[in-house]
Amino acid sequence: MKLHTLLTALPFVKVPEANPEIEGIYQDNRKVTKGSLFICIKGLTVDGHKFASEAVKKGAAAIISEKELDVDVPVIVVRDTKRAMAVLADAYYQHPTKKLRMVGITGTNGKTTTSHLIDQIFQDAGEKTGLIGTMYIKIDEEKIETKNTTPDSLTLQQTFGKMVNNGVASAVMEVSSHALDQGRVYGIDFDIAVFTNLTQDHLDYHHTMEEYLYAKSLLFSQLGNTYEAAKPRFAVINNDDPASLKLQKVTAAHVLTYGIDHESDFQAKDIKMSADGTVFTLISPEGEFPVILQLIGKFSVYNVLAAITAGYAARIPLESIIQSLESIPGVPGRFELVKGGQSYPVIVDYAHTPDSLQNVLQTVRQIASKRIIVVVGCGGDRDRTKRPIMAQIAVKLATDAIFTSDNPRTEDPMEILREMETGVKGEEYTVIPDRKEAIKHAVQMASDGDVIIIAGKGHETYQIIGQTIHDFDDRLVALQAIKERKNA
Numbered sequence: 001m002k003l004h005t006l007l008t009a010l011p012f013v014k015v016p017e018a019n020p021e022i023e024g025i026y027q028d029n030r031k032v033t034k035g036s037l038f039i040c041i042k043g044l045t046v047d048g049h050k051f052a053s054e055a056v057k058k059g060a061a062a063i064i065s066e067k068e069l070d071v072d073v074p075v076i077v078v079r080d081t082k083r084a085m086a087v088l089a090d091a092y093y094q095h096p097t098k099k100l101r102m103v104g105i106t107g108t109n110g111k112t113t114t115s116h117l118i119d120q121i122f123q124d125a126g127e128k129t130g131l132i133g134t135m136y137i138k139i140d141e142e143k144i145e146t147k148n149t150t151p152d153s154l155t156l157q158q159t160f161g162k163m164v165n166n167g168v169a170s171a172v173m174e175v176s177s178h179a180l181d182q183g184r185v186y187g188i189d190f191d192i193a194v195f196t197n198l199t200q201d202h203l204d205y206h207h208t209m210e211e212y213l214y215a216k217s218l219l220f221s222q223l224g225n226t227y228e229a230a231k232p233r234f235a236v237i238n239n240d241d242p243a244s245l246k247l248q249k250v251t252a253a254h255v256l257t258y259g260i261d262h263e264s265d266f267q268a269k270d271i272k273m274s275a276d277g278t279v280f281t282l283i284s285p286e287g288e289f290p291v292i293l294q295l296i297g298k299f300s301v302y303n304v305l306a307a308i309t310a311g312y313a314a315r316i317p318l319e320s321i322i323q324s325l326e327s328i329p330g331v332p333g334r335f336e337l338v339k340g341g342q343s344y345p346v347i348v349d350y351a352h353t354p355d356s357l358q359n360v361l362q363t364v365r366q367i368a369s370k371r372i373i374v375v376v377g378c379g380g381d382r383d384r385t386k387r388p389i390m391a392q393i394a395v396k397l398a399t400d401a402i403f404t405s406d407n408p409r410t411e412d413p414m415e416i417l418r419e420m421e422t423g424v425k426g427e428e429y430t431v432i433p434d435r436k437e438a439i440k441h442a443v444q445m446a447s448d449g450d451v452i453i454i455a456g457k458g459h460e461t462y463q464i465i466g467q468t469i470h471d472f473d474d475r476l477v478a479l480q481a482i483k484e485r486k487n488a
């Protein structure tokens with residue numbers, strides 16, 4: 001694409017005389033190829049403007065920058081390069097999100113789960129689908145590893161371009177608050193935006209719950225309005241969450257609500273839970289329907305309601321939506337049972353926030369008849385204020401709490417544990433910093449009918465200690481411990 005054609009996406013910029021062919025767009029000078037456009041991004045750790053000359057040496061044909069630069073290629077100055085990058089990427093890949101049914105999901109907990117549920121609904125409706133989130137990027141059958149839950153705008157638009165080329169009809173993606181704040185999803189034409197819930201997390205980054213909610217709300221304020229007949233937009237909102245009204249106010253899209261405790265467009269009543277699943281009656285604009293899920297817990301009902309509402313907004317028949325959701329056994333690492341033939345259930349779950357830990361432990365309490373043993377830690381280089389709260393919840397809701405390491409990252413694991421312990425002074429608990437040893441200890445102490453819950457890392461197959469990524473999978477470590485106990 002010619003530079004001038006690309007720049008029509010940015011109104012009011014000074015267009016240079018030179019008009020080279022642009023062969024790619026990069027924000028990382030290490031990836032720059034000949035004839036590409038390099039965009040300088042002021043990051044949180046480093047200012048990308050520093051790398052402009054390096055990018056030119058590698059063959060960049062033009063630069064997008066927030067200031068004039070002394071280089072031998074055209075420099076286009078814009079006020080905000082992050083925004084410019086999102087818009088240019090959208091244009092470069094030929095507006096792929098206008099050709100896809102785009103579903104974005106935001107909220108503190110439940111994004112990965114809900115995105116998988118919605119993806120399944122679309123697949124069962126016979127569509128090729130794409131999925132972007134914490135676990136991977138999926139383009140139809142192909143899975144690609146990913147670093148961020150919501151990648152940067154270049155990666156996103158390139159991925160959507162591939163989806164379009166592969167005949168994908170619907171793309172479902174998790175939209176993190178970091179991504180919204182950093183403009184990673186700016187330029188995406190969402191059809192349906194889903195809100196799961198808002199509870200404490202990421203205060204290291206957003207500082208206050210108001211700022212955190214503001215970031216989340218950007219998904220709803222960037223949703224188009226509902227009156228464009230060819231592409232009606234819907235905001236799907238959890239009516240039981242206190243943030244619901246604020247989000248409804250910031251969007252021009254049609255609002256559909258779901259809930260359990262408050263009257264909503266899609267509401268669950270008569271919820272019955274057991275160790276085998278959850279049953280409820282769905283009240284909907286089309287009448288009442290029984291729903292029989294393999295998923296467990298009140299929080300699962302919320303995720304299912306969000307998925308039903310999004311499916312309905314996408315015009316999938318309700319009966320088909322319910323059938324899809326009933327067929328889903330679970331999502332990896334979310335309330336996943338470790339099956340080692342043992343007489344004490346072992347559950348691996350991705351609860352790494354106070355609210356998710358509370359939800360999961362409350363769910364276990366509803367189905368457990370004996371002791372509940374929880375193994376839990378808190379991630380390093382993340383919100384420190386959630387540590388004592390998570391420790392309190394573990395001690396309060398489990399019979400036995402074992403505190404251990406999650407991903408310490410660059411923090412001292414012992415210091416993270418000490419911060420957890422400040423929340424439980426005078427209470428009984430065990431500290432075993434080595435996660436493998438902590439899991440082994442839980443398995444050793446379990447008797448018939450006790451439930452072990454290993455929280456925080458879910459599907460993760462690694463543990464980050466310092467800068468090193470070690471192989472570590474809670475499910476495999478638990479299986480090994482179960483085997484060792486049997487053979488002892």
Ligand SMILES: CC(=O)N[C@H]1[C@@H](OP(=O)(O)OP(=O)(O)OC[C@H]2O[C@@H](n3ccc(=O)[nH]c3=O)[C@H](O)[C@@H]2O)O[C@H](CO)[C@@H](O)[C@@H]1O[C@H](C)C(=O)N[C@@H](C)C(=O)N[C@H](CCC(=O)O)C(=O)O
Pocket residue numbers: 027028029030040041042043044045046047048051147148149150151152153176177178179184
């Ligand atoms: C704190 C944070 O969000 N950081 C994100 C941010 O990185 P950054 O601002 O530090 O970038 P930087 O390293 O300063 O680089 C600035 C610019 O210089 C460029 N550069 C840099 C070095 C170099 O040698 N050459 C060069 O050109 C970079 O390509 C970039 O354009 O922008 C990057 C690109 O989009 C992200 O990958 C990165 O996520 C980091 C890895 C991260 O851990 N983020 C977490 C907190 C996060 O975003 N999590 C959410 C999920 C949370 C949840 O749901 O619970 C997520 O969406 O993943």
Ligand SMILES: Nc1ncnc2c1ncn2[C@@H]1O[C@H](COP(=O)(O)OP(=O)(O)OP(=O)(O)O)[C@@H](O)[C@H]1O
Pocket residue numbers: 107108109110111112113114134149174196197299300302303333334335349350351352355356357359360458
């Ligand atoms: N609707 C919900 N409300 C509260 N807790 C939930 C909900 N859904 C799932 N959880 C809990 O949160 C954990 C994480 O769920 P999930 O991975 O779906 O969330 P997420 O929003 O994608 O998280 P992340 O921000 O890390 O990507 C689950 O393992 C479960 O313990």
Ligand SMILES: N[C@H](CCC[C@H](N)C(=O)O)C(=O)O
Pocket residue numbers: 134149352378379380382406407456457460
């Ligand atoms: N998306 C979340 C995942 C946290 C998972 C937990 N295991 C941890 O490392 O804290 C984050 O990056 O904050």
Ligand SMILES: [Mg+2]
Pocket residue numbers: 111112113133134135149174
């Ligand atoms: Mg997720």
